Each structure stands twice: as structure tokens, then as C-alpha cells.
Amino acid sequence: xxxxxxxxxxxxxxxxxxxxxxxxxxxxxxxxxxxxxxxxxxxxxxxxxxxxxxxxxxxxxxxxxxxxxxxxxxxxxxxxxxxxxxxxxxxxxxxxxxxxxxxxxxxxxxxxxxxxxxxxxxxxxxxxxxxxxxxxxxxxxxxxxxxxxxxxxxxxxxxxxxxxxxxxxxxxxxxxxxxxxxxxxxxxxxxxxxxxxxxxxxxxxxxxxxxxxxxxxxxxxxxxxxxxxxxxxxxxxxxxxxxxxxxxxxxxxxxxxxxxxxxxxxxxxxxxxxxxxxxxxxxxxxxxxxxxxxxxxxxxxxxxxxxxxxxxxxxxxxx
Numbered sequence: 001x002x003x004x005x006x007x008x009x010x011x012x013x014x015x016x017x018x019x020x021x022x023x024x025x026x027x028x029x030x031x032x033x034x035x036x037x038x039x040x041x042x043x044x045x046x047x048x049x050x051x052x053x054x055x056x057x058x059x060x061x062x063x064x065x066x067x068x069x070x071x072x073x074x075x076x077x078x079x080x081x082x083x084x085x086x087x088x089x090x091x092x093x094x095x096x097x098x099x100x101x102x103x104x105x106x107x108x109x110x111x112x113x114x115x116x117x118x119x120x121x122x123x124x125x126x127x128x129x130x131x132x133x134x135x136x137x138x139x140x141x142x143x144x145x146x147x148x149x150x151x152x153x154x155x156x157x158x159x160x161x162x163x164x165x166x167x168x169x170x171x172x173x174x175x176x177x178x179x180x181x182x183x184x185x186x187x188x189x190x191x192x193x194x195x196x197x198x199x200x201x202x203x204x205x206x207x208x209x210x211x212x213x214x215x216x217x218x219x220x221x222x223x224x225x226x227x228x229x230x231x232x233x234x235x236x237x238x239x240x241x242x243x244x245x246x247x248x249x250x251x252x253x254x255x256x257x258x259x260x261x262x263x264x265x266x267x268x269x270x271x272x273x274x275x276x277x278x279x280x281x282x283x284x285x286x287x288x289x290x291x292x293x294x295x296x297x298x299x300x301x302x303x304x305x306x307x308x309x310x311x312x313x314x315x316x317x318x319x
Contacts, residue, residue: 111302287310
């Protein structure tokens with residue numbers, strides 16, 4: 001089954017390049033493809049279509065490689081192999097996984113535990129990843145599960161670039177930072193190739209280049225209304241900024257008539273009941289991904305702390 005996503009990805013790559021290249025001109029070229037279990041988009045404004053096609057093709061391959069490493073739902077991914085490792089035994093990491101672990105540790109400390117990649121056992125307990133749940137977990141089940149949650153139970157060996165999950169039942173889920181990490185990687189690739197006018201959109205995690213599209217002063221990025229998802233509640237005018245939004249209005253599980261949001265509080269083990277949305281605007285992709293989730297869980301006090309701790313970070317709240 002593992003070959004199926006690769007075949008789909010290759011087909012999308014083949015189909016998207018001619019379509020994008022035919023558009024040509026200063027209006028820009030648009031590439032759409034599916035990775036990280038979501039629709040991704042790269043738009044580029046440049047006079048050299050062959051260069052653009054080559055760089056975007058390499059970027060798409062890099063994104064697929066990252067997905068294959070960090071995909072918790074694929075049994076043969078590097079992350080799944082780590083999650084199956086014997087408790088207390090060190091697992092040697094690739095550079096990508098190691099960098100994500102370092103970012104996860106920093107996020108755990110900055111957010112005072114509101115962002116925690118060790119929530120995978122809780123996600124399973126609540127049946128997230130499925131459309132419907134048969135029942136809600138009991139308080140006893142939650143307490144037992146919380147014994148395996150907490151990044152303070154993860155041991156990192158910097159010399160050997162390896163990691164150990166110290167408690168039985170521990171598992172990591174990188175879904176809260178993977179797209180932000182990917183934004184930083186692809187931004188570096190694009191600018192290293194001399195492309196300076198572009199926008200990246202990985203499932204709503206967005207980067208806008210310093211140089212705006214021809215004839216524009218900035219990129220216009222809309223924030224959806226939490227109450228009316230087909231409408232925009234606010235428009236941001238951005239250059240050289242990353243932006244990400246967290247909300248409970250799309251993903252989640254259903255239990256009968258009840259809809260339960262997909263964002264969990266790693267400390268209590270319960271889904272966050274917060275309504276509305278929070279959008280973060282900052283200067284680093286992985287921060288945008290992490291901070292939007294962390295602040296949706298941790299609230300406005302955490303947002304104020306992160307704004308002070310990380311320069312050029314701001315939040316937009318919608319009721």
C-alpha cells in the first residue's frame with residue numbers, strides 16, 4: 001500500500017508542471033499537489049519557467065520525503081519506527097527528525113506544556129484520525145494515558161543524535177509542526193535557487209516572500225470566519241511573514257450528534273472547548289505552526305508571553 005501515495009504524488013507532479021508552465025508571464029505560475037494529507041500550493045512569479053519548474057519539482061520531492069519520515073499513519077515511516085522502539089532504548093534519528101525533536105522540545109518549554117508532541121496516545125484514546133468515535137474515554141483511561149504523555153519523559157542524546165521514549169506506551173505525533181518545518185525548508189530552497197517572489201501554502205500554513213507579486217505592495221491573506229466558514233472575517237497584508245490559524249470548526253470526531261474538536265490539552269487530556277480561532281503571524285515557519293496550536297490551548301496569557309519571547313510575533317483572535 002505504501003506505493004499508492006507515491007504514485008499519486010508522481011502523477012500530480014507530472015500533471016501540475018505543464019499546467020503551471022502554460023500559464024506563464026508575470027501573472028505567476030501555480031503548482032498544486034497533495035502531501036502531508038492535505039492540499040499544498042506553491043505560487044511563483046519569475047521570468048524563467050524552466051528554472052521555476054525544476055525548483056518546484058525538487059521542492060515537491062523534498063516535501064514527500066519529509067511526509068514519508070514524519071507520517072504517524074504509515075507503519076514504515078521513521079516516526080512510526082521510533083514509536084515502536086523499546087522504552088528507554090535510544091533510536092538514531094535522521095537530520096530532519098532530529099531537527100523536529102529539537103523544535104518540539106523548545107515549543108514544550110516555551111508553551112509551558114501547552115504544545116506537546118507526545119500526545120499521540122491521547123489522540124488514539126479519543127479516536128482522532130477516525131470520523132466517528134464509539135464512546136468517550138473514561139476518567140481512569142485518561143489518567144492512565146497521561147502517564148505516557150509529557151516531553152519531559154523524552155530523552156535526547158545530542159552527541160549521537162538519538163532519542164529515547166522512557167515510558168511504556170509513549171508515542172510522538174509531529175502533525176502540529178511538520179508543515180511549519182516544511183515551510184522553513186522550502187523557503188530556504190526557493191531563495192537558494194534565486195526565486196524571490198513566491199507564496200507557499202501547505203494546508204493553511206502560509207509563507208509570503210519579501211517581494212510581493214507584480215503590481216502589488218503586499219500579499220493579501222484572508223482569515224476565515226469561525227462562524228461562517230465560507231466567508232472571510234479579516235484580511236492580512238503581509239510580506240516576509242509566516243501565518244497559521246488554529247480552530248476547532250473543521251477537524252474532529254463525532255459521537256452521535258456531538259462534535260468534538262481535534263485540539264487536545266496535553267495536561268488535562270481533554271479536547272479544548274475553546275471556540276473561534278487564533279492566527280499567528282511571525283518570522284519562522286515552525287513557530288507559526290506550533291504557536292497557533294499552543295495558544296489555542298493555552299489562551300491569551302500564553303500569547304502575550306510568546307509575543308514577548310519571540311520577536312515579530314503577533315496574534316489575531318476571532319470569536
